[in-house]
Amino acid sequence: MRRLLIRPGAIGDCILSLPALEYLAADYTEVWVPGAVAPIIRFADRVRSLSSTGLDLLGVPDVEPPQHAIAALAQFDSIISWYGTNRSEFRAEVGRLGLPFQFFDALPREPKSVHAADYFLRQVGGDGPAVPRIPCPRSNGGFATIHPFSGGAGKNWPLDRFQYVAKHLNIPVRWCAGPEEALPDAIRFDDLYKLALWLASARLYIGNDSGITHLAAAVGTPVVAIFGPSDPAVWGPRGERVRVLGGRGRWSDADEALASAAELLGDVG
Numbered sequence: 403m404r405r406l407l408i409r410p411g412a413i414g415d416c417i418l419s420l421p422a423l424e425y426l427a428a429d430y431t432e433v434w435v436p437g438a439v440a441p442i443i444r445f446a447d448r449v450r451s452l453s454s455t456g457l458d459l460l461g462v463p464d465v466e467p468p469q470h471a472i473a474a475l476a477q478f479d480s481i482i483s484w485y486g487t488n489r490s491e492f493r494a495e496v497g498r499l500g501l502p503f504q505f506f507d508a509l510p511r512e513p514k515s516v517h518a519a520d521y522f523l524r525q526v527g528g529d530g531p532a533v534p535r536i537p538c539p540r541s542n543g544g545f546a547t548i549h550p551f552s553g554g555a556g557k558n559w560p561l562d563r564f565q566y567v568a569k570h571l572n573i574p575v576r577w578c579a580g581p582e583e584a585l586p587d588a589i590r591f592d593d594l595y596k597l598a599l600w601l602a603s604a605r606l607y608i609g610n611d612s613g614i615t616h617l618a619a620a621v622g623t624p625v626v627a628i629f630g631p632s633d634p635a636v637w638g639p640r641g642e643r644v645r646v647l648g649g650r651g652r653w654s655d656a657d658e659a660l661a662s663a664a665e666l667l668g669d670v671g
Contacts, residue, residue: 403428406475408483409435410452411508412553413594413613414637415518417442417620419484421532422522426482434485441595442536442617457485461495475501482526484508510636518636533640536598536620543603546571546663549578550585552612559610559628559653566656567663573605578614606667608659611637611649619644624666628654 405428409419416439423433424445433443437451452458456471475481480502486492487505496503510521520530550564568575578597579588591597597614598621601607607618608626611634619625619639627639629649638646645662647654 403480404430404478405432405480405482406478407431407433407446408452408457408481408485409433409439409508410485411436413439414553414611414616415508415613417534417536417613417616418519418532418637419522420534420536420620421519421530422526422528425523425528426526428480432478438594441593442598444537444595452485461489461491461493463491467495472499472501475499478502480504482506514633515635517638517640519640531640534616534620535622536595536617538595538599538602538621540622541603542605545574545576545604546606546608546667547576547578547589547601547604547618549607549609549612549614549618551579551583551614552610557611557630557632559630563656563659564608567608567660570660571606571663571667573667576604580614606663608663615639626659626662626666628659 407423407426409416416435427445431446432448433446434450434452434455435443437453440449440451443449456468459465459468460471482504484506487507506525510518519532523530523532548564548568550561552558577585577588579585579590581590598617601618601623602621604623607623609615611629611632615627616639619641624643625639627646629646630653631651632649634646634649643666647658
């Protein structure tokens with residue numbers, strides 16, 4: 403069985419989909435995801451960036467269907483896609499071509515109380531609780547890392563609260579940021595798997611409701627996740643050493659976050 407898995411979405415969405423993707427692994431498994439996410443897909447036989455496939459041009463009116471995309475899709479016995487569910491013209495085109503697509507919703511629907519990772523796994527016939535894992539070696543680098551950003555400003559805890567927590571930690575703090583995020587002296591990685599390896603060497607991670615927070619949890623780093631408007635019952639990172647604070651419109655205060663860090667570290671003053 404040759405199977406293709408197509409998963410668009412932000413970093414966190416893709417990480418929460420990992421248990422479902424791994425559940426679907428076949429004799430040969432290829433995964434198409436956003437380019438930034440590709441390095442952390444470790445179980446597949448091949449991983450391609452969605453932008454390299456020409457998939458987005460299928461079904462576009464007055465655009466010649468890209469033959470390289472059709473030829474690539476035709477190699478598979480099964481295609482499970484979270485891409486194109488809401489694109490009727492795309493679904494019509496792959497149906498016309500006789501391609502073996504099965505579509506799923508890319509975001510959870512009702513009931514809202516179901517965690518997204520469980521929702522995605524149940525879509526494909528699996529059973530939770532689903533805990534995303536990204537295999538990489540753990541080590542103790544003796545530092546805490548803080549990533550004070552997310553995919554939207556409305557999900558960001560105030561920077562001064564992160565700074566307060568950092569000041570009261572009894573271990574060195576290294577700040578982390580993405581390539582486009584403004585934070586002086588922050589550590590940055592262009593490759594998400596290299597970032598995962600670095601996060602796996604931290605004794606503690608503190609961050610917002612973000613893809614990087616899910617990444618830290620997935621490599622086994624102790625995590626304090628600060629939520630505001632989002633519902634952590636649906637979108638919270640998962641792991642044995644994860645503490646999620648706030649959410650559903652409530653923000654944590656700095657002392658609450660510091661207490662959670664103390665619980666995880668055991669040496670916060």
